[in-house]
Amino acid sequence: MAAKPAAPPLAILRNPVQFLAFGFGSGLSPRAPGTAGTLAAIPLFLLAEAALANTASPLLWYSLFIVVTTVAGVWICDRASAQLGVHDHPGIVWDEFVGYWITMWALPAGWVWVLAGFVAFRIFDILKPWPIGWLDRRVAGGFGIMIDDVLAGVMACVCVHVAVWVVAAG
Secondary structure (H helix, E strand, C coil): CCCCCCCCCHHHHHCHHHHHHCHHHHHHCCCCHHHHHHHHHHHHHHHHHHHHCCCCCHHHHHHHHHHHHHHHHHHHHHHHHHHHCCCCCCCCCHHHHHHHHHHCCCCCCCHHHHHHHHHHHHHHHHHCCCCHHHHHHHCCHHHHHHHHHHHHHHHHHHHHHHHHHHHHHC
């Protein structure tokens, strides 16, 4: 069994790539850094949601936001991992940010759905059902760090959309 990597020093927050990869410092949480990263993604989601609400095509712009942050995340996670010399260091939580943002795609506004998205994403990210876990074990580099959370976000998004449909039909 591989030893858990030591937590990086706070100096990483001065490195822009590490600052982003570590979710603006949320990944430095000594316990459950992935959960801390997902929590830190919520205010950014709410900011993006508010900023895009009055655009002509908010869903199109939000979709573009997800694509850009996903592609950037592959690069950010790859560079951070290389700089640390550790593949998928637990403190790298940019992938959790993007996974949560994917979960929230096209969901209704409101704290119930923000919380439902958080819970659903954390369940998929922690349990890693097939094919999430399979990808997590077999794909390397920045793409490997990102892809399991992207897929966890997609699966969580589908589940929460089903919940929205059930509540609306209820």
